[in-house]
Amino acid sequence: MAQEKLIDKVNDTPLRKIAYPLVIENLLFLAFSSIDVFMLSGYSDKAVAAVGLITQYTWFLLVLLQVIPNGATISLTNFLGAGQVEKAKKISRTALQMVIVFGLFFGLVFAFLIPQILKKYNIDDEVRLFASQYAFIYSAFSVFSGISIVQSSILRSYGHTKDAMVVNAIANSLNIVGNALALYGWFGLPILGVKGVAISTVASQFAGAIILSVRIACLKDSKYSIKNPFKIVKSEWRQILKIGVPTAGESVSWNLSQLVIMIIITTFGTEAIAAFTYLMTILRFIYMIAISIGTASQIKTGHYCGAGLQQTAYKNVFCYQISGSAVSLFFATVIFIFRHQMIAFFTTDVAITSIILSVMPVTFFLELGRSINVIIIPCLMASGDIHFPVGAGIFSNWMISTLLSYVFAVLFGWGFIGVIIAMACDELFRGILMIFRWKSKVWMYKKAV
Template identity: 35%
Template sequence: MEKEGVYVSKTQQKKAAKLTLFALTWPIFIEILLHMLMGNADTLMLSQYDDNSVASVGVSNQIMSVIIVMFGFVATGTTILIAQNLGANKRQRASQIAVVSICANILFGLLLSFVLFFFGESILSAMNLPEELMDTALIYLKIVGGFAFIQSLIMTLSAIIKSHGFTKDAMYVTLGMNVVNVIGNYIFIFGAFGAPTLGATGVAMSTAVSRGLGTVILFIVLYKRVKGELPWSYLTKGFPKRELRDLLKIGIPSAGEHLSYNTSQMVITYFIASMGTAALTTRVYALNIIMFALLFSVAIGQGTQILVGHLIGEKRHEEAYQRCLRSLWIGMSVSTFAAIIFAVFREEILNIFTDNPDIIQLGSILLLLTILLEPGRAFNLIVINSLRAAGDVKFPVYIGILSMWGVAVTISYAAGIWLGLGLIGVWIALILDEWLRGLLMLRRWKTRKWEKMSFIDNEEQGSDEEKEYAQ
């Protein structure tokens, strides 16, 4: 057993040594691109059916984005803890965290699915949704939200697999989910092959089915890749207090920043809803388009988080510091270039989604403003991920709450409604918020206070059994 433990450890060390930003990031990039294409496929195919359905699904997905953040507090803690423990060669500890996180998110997912299914109408009403959109939005939310626990599993399984360096596996699963989703959309939106024409309901069904199949495949991948290192029997030895404590210690503050952002976006959506259905629809189209510029920073941020986590676990702080800065400039440059491309071809792109001249005109202005928005978002996606990976998880929450509500929400109302600038005022508020938070996060990283916040350095020493296993 001891020889086997030594063999596994050396093999994993060699694998970790080969991890590079590019090797980790390009599969993550493709995976996120495919996730975005799934959402855009829903929007594009629904736009051929009905603009009101697009707005209904957009508002419902705004709610789902908050729910996904709730699942993310476990997934984020899982990613950081596993990466740091693998870097420190504490493999048994990483394995225990993995099995506990899977079970924790299943239970949490079932609870939130119950809330969305039975209280969906009250939530939509609280968002000031126009009456003509309510029925469609509610059906969509009940189907997708009722199966929200599946998304919680996807996030947790994917986090475990990617933390071990198998980012390509998650990419392939997402590709398969996209294929199933698009085929389902085609069948149920347009009534192909004699199927009923269901519109947004068909989109919801396709989304639920594709995610369900994706979950099954991810379990198979997990079983294949890290089977021998996942001690399921550990769950029978008593309540996993230590692992849950560690997951919550990192996950809750990390999720707090995301939750604050998504909740503030829901309030801003409430403001936009008062501007009319056309404004809501324009926002949905604009966000779906600029997500393609954003994904570069998202992918680089996630890849950097895994690398920084491993480096922190190995106590290679200077390399972690430089890794974040290099990733930041790469992310800013690429995402800004992509935003410029979309701005240049803004009318042609918007014409793919709609022929409404008012939506095209307003959407074009938003795409121009996105050139200023994307560099600021790169700060948050890359530097914040690095801070979390190093163990500095509270500072982003404090700054995020102050800026999102003090800048994004406040100025959205003041400029968008009070001054009458509409969506343009909202976009200006978002630009100011992203840049303020981004610059403050960069300043925090350069202070290097995170060097003393490593979770590995601060946690209790493992049991004698763990130490023997790592030797």
């Protein structure tokens, strides 16, 4: 009976109902991130440089923590689709347990290691001090961020994407208020600068973790027991890690390849670096919408596959992908039409503007490929077909995106546009490969749980 209700819930919940809160949440995250940078810039350019410098380390820390929610989401959606409610609740408990262990361990390692690494950097002493302060506070208390991510993943797996959106919006709003208190000295409070911003960040993450935990406890379907918190169930740890580790590996590979591509771009001068930064910032809004649709598609597919409805998943994922690509191309068109106005919002430099305008037509192909990948790849993983998209992604990131960036931009002399063409080739190649993988139905014979 429980299984029938869950299957009915999956069938009756349209994708847009799951996706739209994710879209709003991701766009709000981008907006809040921009406000963060704006507020810091009013305090000190060196503070902005310090936080920007430390971002590469905090990102890597979050990737390590993301192993848990990635594995938990796919496991949960499959168990829920199969009607195995008790197993789903156990996975939720284990995911929380694991992220606390991982968060405390890696957080403390990063908190003490990063300041030592920063001593090797040839940077201004004040920038080093700001960066060390932020890194220590953020890393030491990163466990709160991990808990928030896991609890949000649990809510989304049950279809409660709106709840996760509201709570994360509240947490981000608290962060902005905290930043203002730390930077502007409101109500006679001392101006704490970067230290205050770091404290504000971890405090808002703590608040988000508490609110999300309370919300889960109030919902009958997602509520789970946290009795015997020190009891480790090895089979459940293995279940989460066998899915989470490969998916994190793909993310690490992609970001490392982006670092190498950035090195290639730096050879073309400051204007090219700025152009790439502004272009990716503009396109990120399209990308976030596609990712939101991909996450919603993964939740639906996990439920379908867990319930044994692979044929339903097979048909629906094509509909999800076509819808997602149509949305991405629509917004790419809007950006292209208003390209002059959007670029002017960031810069009035003629050289930078010219570089961005020269590559705008290529972005249609780039975003088309991205929209396919961020929708079909999560669906393949939700079905249990994890290693193929991960392996294909690592191969394509390095042998197409990175290698062709060097070939097109440097050897062929195409410059900046060569890099964007190479990135588009990578996304389109993987997108076509993933479509054929989905059409092959090989994933139907694999199991996530």
